[in-house]
Amino acid sequence: MKNHLTYGKISLRPIEPEDIDLLYNWENNMEIWEVSNTRTPFSKYILAEYLKESAKDIYETKQLRLIIQNNEGEAAGALDLFDFDPYHMRAGIGILIHKAENRNQGYASDALNAIFGYATEVLGLKQLFANIGSKNEASIHLFEKMGFTKSGVKKNWIKTLKGWDDELFFQKMLG
Secondary structure (H helix, E strand, O other), X not given: OOOOOEEOOXXXXXXXXXXXXXXXXXXXXXXXXXXXXXXXXXXXXXXXXXXXXXXXXXXXXXOEEEEEEEOOOOEEEEEEEEEEEOOOOEEEEEEEEOOHHXXXXXXXXXXXXXXXXXXXXXXXXXXXXEEEEXXXXXXXXXXXXXXXEEEEEEEEEEEEOOEEEEEEEEEEEOO
């Protein structure tokens, strides 16, 4: 049987209770709040509650967070499916490679390749979509390289410390 959650240099795994310190550091890193649409810090209590919810089925919660783990077993980032809609056969996708030294190593591309097979063959999805700030050149490049096409622009959608930014809407048809 094919493992849909492994590709190239990574595997995607569920969040474990031991990941609470990792999530606490990632979610409270103010440097990435702008791209993650976060405005307030998360407590360990809130994250522990989230961990309890993450054990539920994607059909119940409409979301799934997976840890991107490299071949050495180290957590390099996270991949989220959100707004899961089994009727319309689509979901949103977001990806984080936390440490700068882990970026541009192929982890994000491998994680997307892994989720494409899972989303198509296991979840039965026909498309994935991503919302990306227009100034997030690294994410735009990644998603375009992985076959996503820009299909819309939400003007002045994201308020930043420097003003307003447009949000770009990308889609990828699967299968």
